[in-house]
Amino acid sequence: MVTRGFTGRGRPPGSDERIPPGQHLVGDFPVLSAGPTPHVAPDRWSFTLKVGPKPVKSWSWAEFNALPQTAFKRDIHCVTSWSKLDTEWEGVMIDDILAAASLAPPTDFTLAHTFDGYSTNVPIKDLIDGKAMVALRYNGEALPADHGGPARLLVPHLYFWKSAKWVSGLQFTDRDTAGFWELRGYHMYGDPWREQRYDTD
Ligand SMILES: Nc1nc2c(c(=O)[nH]1)N[C@H]1C(S)=C(S)[C@@H](COP(=O)(O)O)O[C@H]1N2
Numbered sequence: 793m794v795t796r797g798f799t800g801r802g803r804p805p806g807s808d809e810r811i812p813p814g815q816h817l818v819g820d821f822p823v824l825s826a827g828p829t830p831h832v833a834p835d836r837w838s839f840t841l842k843v844g845p846k847p848v849k850s851w852s853w854a855e856f857n858a859l860p861q862t863a864f865k866r867d868i869h870c871v872t873s874w875s876k877l878d879t880e881w882e883g884v885m886i887d888d889i890l891a892a893a894s895l896a897p898p899t900d901f902t903l904a905h906t907f908d909g910y911s912t913n914v915p916i917k918d919l920i921d922g923k924a925m926v927a928l929r930y931n932g933e934a935l936p937a938d939h940g941g942p943a944r945l946l947v948p949h950l951y952f953w954k955s956a957k958w959v960s961g962l963q964f965t966d967r968d969t970a971g972f973w974e975l976r977g978y979h980m981y982g983d984p985w986r987e988q989r990y991d992t993d
Pocket residue numbers: 821822823824825826827870871906907908910911938939940952953954955956957958959
């Protein structure tokens with residue numbers, strides 16, 4: 793008898809059920825960026841919440857690091873077909889960011905903005921109730937620059953392009969507004985379990 797989960801090369805038991813359709817497991821951590829890595833010094837770093845065009849709250853690096861920090865262990869799935877299990881992050885949950893700003897979500901949609909001019913749209917319901925964070929640490933260390941350090945959005949239940957690296961803020965929008973890849977043919981929502989890779993899926 794061959795036990796499911798030990799059939800693939802060195803997969804942890806039960807991992808097959810955790811790999812969405814069309815994905816395969818990787819052990820390394822590929823880097824995928826649309827452009828060069830921006831290097832953001834702590835004294836230039838800030839995170840800003842906006843409602844439409846209006847900034848409503850901004851944190852410096854020191855202020856942001858003083859917000860409650862949470863450890864977060866999740867599987868991640870890239871649209872280029874790799875998945876990685878049990879990745880370990882620490883950072884500030886979106887719930888805690890909104891609480892610190894005393895802001896109840898004013899609209900249903902958001903756009904994440906970044907220091908490299910990238911953007912991606914995520915419905916606010918996919919960011920709250922323990923689903924997403926602004927990650928500051930990976931594997932117990934400061935988040936490396938090529939993986940989005942100093943800070944990246946982490947929305948692990950959606951394809952990884954939604955996890956905006958070098959995040960600089962979150963903007964509430966009235967309508968679901970396409971970001972960088974969504975304008976270039978990627979799906980507006982990006983659920984890996986429904987294989988929502990492209991706008992035709
Ligand atoms: N700011 C920014 N965030 C980004 C990207 C980018 O080019 N710029 N690429 C996205 C894509 S397509 C993927 S798959 C993941 C890759 O993250 P990684 O390099 O840490 O694996 O980052 C996402 N976030």
